[in-house]
Amino acid sequence: MVSDLLLPDSGAWNTSLIRHLFPNSVASAILSFERPLRNIDDFVYWKYTRDGSFLTKTAYTGFLIQHFNLLHSSPASWCWKRFWGLPILPKWKMLAWKVLYSSLPVADLLKLKGIPINSTCVFCHVSSESVGYLFRDCPLSRHLWDSFSWESLPKPEAPLSFLVSFSAVISRYVTTKNWSALDRFFGICWAIWLTRNSVRFRSTVYSPDSILHIARDWWDKSGKARDFSDSLNDIPLGFSYPFVSQVLRGNPNVPDIVIMHFDGAWDQGNYNAGIGWCFWDTSSFQSIGGGARACMAASALHSELQACLFGLRHALQSFCLFYGAWHQGNYSAATYGSWFY
Template identity: 25%
Template sequence: MELPSESKEDYLYWKHHQSGRYSVKTGYYFLCKDQVIDNFSFSTKSENFTKIIWRLNILPKWKIVLWKLIHDGLAVKVNLTHRGIAINAMCDFCELDMEDSQHLFRFYSLAKAVWENSPMTFCHDMTGFPSLRSWIQHFILLFYSEDGKHSARITRLIATLWGLWLARNKRIFNRDEITIATTTELVNIALKEHEVFTGGTTDKSSTRAGIGWATSGHNQSHTFDGGGRYGTASSALHCETWACLEAIKWVIYQGKEEVLILSDSALLLENLRSERGHDISIVWMIEDIRTKAAHLRICIISKVKRDQVQQANDIAKKCRCTLSNLVL
């Protein structure tokens, strides 16, 4: 650090970052770079895995649970006993083994049955994984390399982990009777409430427009659900905003409570972040989006690349060209 050319008051600075300012991000970077946290090795493979997790287009609560899983931070009974809580650490389901993460999500009979009946058709009972983290990391990286960043198998893998966790909590806290069917239903509900992607197209020589929205079925057949409309729009932004509003209405009509909406319009997000919107032509649509979204427990609208919303754009184009509404 250079010395000032004249007398200045002393001040505190964070020497481990060029900005001199401490933040959670720079502090975490320092720890990851110079120390070992919980004996976790930050290899290149692990770093890639971590980046993939945070880039996935999944609900934030899924990311948090997944992050806790790979760091063995979920409140399973064995972890609670390690924290000094005096409880019986035996599994509530089988009452034969201790309830740790490996047992709960992989080894006990109900978990095995759920994985075996999953449409992913992968070898879930492969040996050689000393921890649940290594098992999850192996398959997420495998699916990512084979399917790409929009892998339906990654989404279903995480949804299944989420469903098993919900089933466990219903058993412990509500004393519900949990079966393979009820657990599978929890997984399917999670997938249905996952994401909707929207798109819109306009004819530059006229005001004719089409909008579309779709939700991936997250299965091997890549089926879709959604709809589309035709009408008029003054601009591409107008069209994208209309698509977002209609998608939220559709989500509510379907009885969903949580949704992640994907759009390739950065301008739409800028207007949503503004108190009343930057563009006067869509100000009332923006207000309607906020009003409708308030009826949902969780509604997140995220900017993605155009190829991620191609299905919705195809629906929009079809509606515009055929002058017809579409319900999938």
């Protein structure tokens, strides 16, 4: 019993007894567990929920985590933590997610779910259509991959399982920041998927050249989207915002005296928001004031605007407004104004 490892008076761990009974690694793990503040009976605790109660959906989540543990134990696992912020088309990110978590509706998966469908590959009409076969092992897919000179760059290889190969290729390109190669890789995958859908659902006539044309068109779109910097409107998720300035009042050639930064955070569940702002002296690069408060907001943008509003009110009370400009940074909105006493 766990209670046998506790000191009867204080309820703390009996360190000497634990180190006597268990190896050092196990003893250290036991001693690292935090003890309850009061004496309570032992109970079953489910680690996948905050309150320790068992839920079926958390059991399914735990199964998925174990099933796809390879993705998290990969040497380049840090790449996946920022995968959704990569400078590639959002369509491709969704495709990769569905491939890696076996949710792409290929014929094999649909048949497994009880949907009456012909699971034969629409390209070769020989083998069943699985994710690996569609994107790599089909003769047509192999021809498409071999149509380009990859040199030392990785491409999906047959000796490895497709999921391992797929994740390894993406991880390699992300690690080296080879965005053009990543465009080419996803362009071919996306062209295969689009053509497969056209053939299966609309009986479209295709050729290897037509698929390659689709692939080139899409990776060209991804490259142009990444280089796009003329407008703030409709920039795809994962691409950086250009830095622009617009004068709202006063002379833009007057050097800045004080800069104001602001930020807001919003809880969608209860509409609570927290906002803050600070002022920086441009001559000394030191903070000269600021503020924060809790409030209610209808959206994340609303919280940002409230932070700006209260910051400007603070500035009007503390400084005499001289001129202001709006700036949009790469990852967060920031405004600055020049003020004098």
